[in-house]
Amino acid sequence: MKRILVTGGAGYIGSHVVKMLGERGYNVLTYDNLSTGNPWAVVRGKLFVGDLANKNKLRKVFRDFKPDAVIHFSGAIVVPESISFPLKYYRNNVVNTINLLEIMEEFRVNKFVFSSSASVYGIPEIVPTPECAPLNPISPYGRTKLIVEKVLADISLSNSDFKYVALRYFNVAGADPEGEIGFAYPEPTHLVVRSLKVAKGEVNSLVIYGTDYPTPDGTCIRDYVHVMDLAEVHVIALEYLLDGGNSNIFNVGYGKGYSVKEVISSVERVTGKRLNVVEAQKREGDPPILIADISKLVKTFNWSPKYDDLDFIIKTGWEWELKFRR
Ligand code: UDP
Numbered sequence: 001m002k003r004i005l006v007t008g009g010a011g012y013i014g015s016h017v018v019k020m021l022g023e024r025g026y027n028v029l030t031y032d033n034l035s036t037g038n039p040w041a042v043v044r045g046k047l048f049v050g051d052l053a054n055k056n057k058l059r060k061v062f063r064d065f066k067p068d069a070v071i072h073f074s075g076a077i078v079v080p081e082s083i084s085f086p087l088k089y090y091r092n093n094v095v096n097t098i099n100l101l102e103i104m105e106e107f108r109v110n111k112f113v114f115s116s117s118a119s120v121y122g123i124p125e126i127v128p129t130p131e132c133a134p135l136n137p138i139s140p141y142g143r144t145k146l147i148v149e150k151v152l153a154d155i156s157l158s159n160s161d162f163k164y165v166a167l168r169y170f171n172v173a174g175a176d177p178e179g180e181i182g183f184a185y186p187e188p189t190h191l192v193v194r195s196l197k198v199a200k201g202e203v204n205s206l207v208i209y210g211t212d213y214p215t216p217d218g219t220c221i222r223d224y225v226h227v228m229d230l231a232e233v234h235v236i237a238l239e240y241l242l243d244g245g246n247s248n249i250f251n252v253g254y255g256k257g258y259s260v261k262e263v264i265s266s267v268e269r270v271t272g273k274r275l276n277v278v279e280a281q282k283r284e285g286d287p288p289i290l291i292a293d294i295s296k297l298v299k300t301f302n303w304s305p306k307y308d309d310l311d312f313i314i315k316t317g318w319e320w321e322l323k324f325r326r
Contacts, residue, residue: 002242003027003066005109007100008073010037010047013115013172015181016231017071019043024235029065031058032074036185043180052096055103062107069111069238070104072097075144078189079119079285082141093144094151101155111241112152112164113234118223118251118290120146120168128223128293131168131249139285149249156247163247165237170223170253170292172230174313175320182320191263192224192314196321199271206275208260210282213289219260221289223253226307226316236301250300253292254308263310270314 004021008014009030014037021028022044030042033051050057052074075093076082082089104112118129119142126133137143145168152164173192175182183193197203211218233252240248258266264275297303307313 001025001027002068003029004238005029005031005061005065005067005070006073007031007052007070008037008075010034010039010041011073012183012185013227013230014071014073015041015043016176016227017073017234018045019176019181020228020231020235021045029061029067031061038184041181041184052099055099058100058103059106062103062109067109069113069241070100070109071113071234071238072100073115075115077141079139079141080189080283082139082144083284086140089140089144093141094147097148098151101151105159110159110161110163111238112162113237113241114148114152114164114166116149116166116168116249117142117145118168118170118253118292120149121287121290123287124290126293127289128255128291129251130293131251131296138287141285152247163241163245165241165245165247166249167233167237168249168251168292169230170225170251170290172227173224174226174228174307174316176228177307177316179319179323182317182324184324191222191260192267192317193321195264195267195275196271196314196317198275199267199273199318200321204276205278206264207278207280208264209280209286211279213282215259215288217259217261220286221257221259221291223255223257223291224263224310224313225253226305226313229305229307232306233297233303236303240301248300250297251292251294252297253294254305255292255294257289257291258310263314266310266314267318270311271318
């Protein structure tokens with residue numbers, strides 16, 4: 001049974017991947033400092049509470065658990081926050097990742113799946129955006145992801161045994177359709193979860209950041225992928241590496257986009273509630289349109305998503321929201 005170390009396995013995407021790995025028969029261990037994750041979200045395998053800043057703890061985990069591969073989710077993920085607190089992002093996302101990679105090198109663990117982001121493209125010159133599009137991130141968050149991708153490329157040049165897959169996520173939403181886990185960060189800023197909080201009555205109104213973008217209804221367009229489809233791509237990427245696959249980079253999305261207003265309509269349709277919406281200025285660091293070109297992912301793995309339906313994505317998120325009590 002292969003042994004997989006998952007950093008950030010108590011967080012939103014990580015916990016869904018941990019659940020899937022457990023169900024597929026992997027021996028999985030989560031390493032998480034619980035800064036935004038929750039112990040109850042680790043529904044398969046064990047949780048080791050630790051910070052990536054603590055190399056001694058990490059060493060202990062590598063010595064005892066002897067992972068065959070690492071999937072690395074830990075990191076800070078909010079674009080506007082990265083603009084206000086860049087050092088937090090460079091430390092969390094870059095320095096801590098380097099700590100992890102150093103320990104991997106010490107223990108000769110050579111397979112790595114990395115949570116990258118469409119934010120590495122900045123304002124894409126090509127839409128839908130393929131992996132070969134120019135990389136010009138417009139936020140510290142995006143720059144941290146790009147820096148780690150460069151570090152990974154350099155390690156694989158220096159060590160031919162080191163193989164990685166970087167997954168550039170577009171937008172992620174929804175929850176485990178079985179209702180066991182879902183999004184549970186203390187102060188959600190992302191559009192779908194915030195809209196659901198408004199529908200639930202926990203937040204007064206939904207602010208639309210910018211209505212004069214060069215899009216048909218003036219609001220930003222994003223490619224929303226269901227968290228379980230994204231989880232599946234991690235398992236596919238892991239198995240590709242375990243089978244001897246070469247280092248690679250893939251976009252993950254559905255290849256189509258919805259505007260902020262279309263997401264709000266879907267939330268209203270699914271929840272049966274009308275949202276109190278306020279229009280406001282643009283947020284810094286938001287590209288107008290992010291849609292993935294997923295031909296490489298589809299061709300390489302013959303990938304077909306299971307939940308490619310915005311209303312279904314929102315329905316699973318809503319069911320989770322109704323159930324979730326802090
Ligand atoms: N957005 C919004 N109101 C919110 C949260 C987000 O209008 O309360 C917009 C945001 O400006 C962006 C889109 O929704 O255009 C997606 O933002 P989110 O923060 O969900 O994800 P990001 O694309 O930044 O990763």
